[in-house]
Amino acid sequence: MQYLWAFIVGGGICLIGQLLFDVAKLTPAHTMAILVVAGAVIDGIGWYEPLIDFAGAGATVPITSFGNSLVHGALTELKRDGWIGVITGIFEVTSAGISAAIIFSFLAALVVKPKG
Amino acid sequence: MATKEAQRGAYKPLSMSPKEYKAFAKNREPARSVFKNCVRAFVIGGLVCLIGQGVQQFFMAAFHMNERQAGNPTVAVMILISVILTCLGVYDKIAQWAGAGTAVPVTGFANAMCSAAIEHRSEGLVLGVGANMFKLAGSVIVFGVVAAFFVGIVHWLLGLGG
Numbered sequence: 001m002q003y004l005w006a007f008i009v010g011g012g013i014c015l016i017g018q019l020l021f022d023v024a025k026l027t028p029a030h031t032m033a034i035l036v037v038a039g040a041v042i043d044g045i046g047w048y049e050p051l052i053d054f055a056g057a058g059a060t061v062p063i064t065s066f067g068n069s070l071v072h073g074a075l076t077e078l079k080r081d082g083w084i085g086v087i088t089g090i091f092e093v094t095s096a097g098i099s100a101a102i103i104f105s106f107l108a109a110l111v112v113k114p115k116g
Numbered sequence: 117m118a119t120k121e122a123q124r125g126a127y128k129p130l131s132m133s134p135k136e137y138k139a140f141a142k143n144r145e146p147a148r149s150v151f152k153n154c155v156r157a158f159v160i161g162g163l164v165c166l167i168g169q170g171v172q173q174f175f176m177a178a179f180h181m182n183e184r185q186a187g188n189p190t191v192a193v194m195i196l197i198s199v200i201l202t203c204l205g206v207y208d209k210i211a212q213w214a215g216a217g218t219a220v221p222v223t224g225f226a227n228a229m230c231s232a233a234i235e236h237r238s239e240g241l242v243l244g245v246g247a248n249m250f251k252l253a254g255s256v257i258v259f260g261v262v263a264a265f266f267v268g269i270v271h272w273l274l275g276l277g278g
Binding site for chain 1: 150153157158161162163164165167168173183184187188189194195199216219223225226232233234235236241245249253255256257261263264265267268269272
């Protein structure tokens with residue numbers, strides 16, 4: 001059941017992205033920026049966590065979850081350390097994704113020749 | 117017929133104002149079916165998340181993590197898969213077909229970084245790879261961080277967190 005919801009919710013978020021491409025005629029960079037901000041705002045009002053509980057990877061794999069994680073780190077440290085936590089906590093949760101992307105991309109660039 | 121049009125296409129822009137050219141180019145753009153693109157984005161995006169769910173279940177079962185703890189390693193694995201597919205030149209082929217289906221998941225973020233890094237490798241490690249890696253992906257991080265900052269400030273002002 002979890003797999004079905006992951007498929008539907010994940011697909012739905014990609015569908016929204018496609019609509020932003022095709023109907024609103026936005027560039028991919030604009031679309032991604034909008035989705036990330038949307039994820040951040042949705043987590044700000046507290047709706048993203050329930051979505052993750054409901055859809056699992058359907059909510060954590062799309063880029064919206066990046067915005068969600070940024071806000072989450074900020075809010076966690078805000079609770080713990082006060083206002084300075086907003087700055088120090090932003091990358092707390094997302095570091096896995098960003099670090100992995102940087103490290104793997106760098107290693108890839110060392111060994112792979114560009115194609116096409 | 118086709119050659120005639122190609123000729124017109126080749127010669128006409130010289131005598132056209134930018135505005136006219138825009139209208140001219142728009143006329144000739146292949147009509148893309150929004151519906152078909154949306155179906156593709158939904159199916160491929162759903163499949164990517166389905167794979168992610170499989171990876172997540174694996175982490176939950178193998179390392180006794182709960183759903184939220186398993187989220188981070190899952191994202192890292194998805195990024196690794198995406199980087200490997202990018203290196204093999206497969207990801208871009210899928211992406212051409214799937215549109216937002218491969219761009220919206222975090223794999224698309226990794227693909228943007230990885231392809232920028234590989235593409236600029238010839239300019240050197242520091243000036244090429246280091247400086248260009250975030251060329252496409254940077255806007256996501258910038259806007260995400262700025263949005264997260266303001267959401268955090270709003271929470272702080274409303275006294276929800278502190």
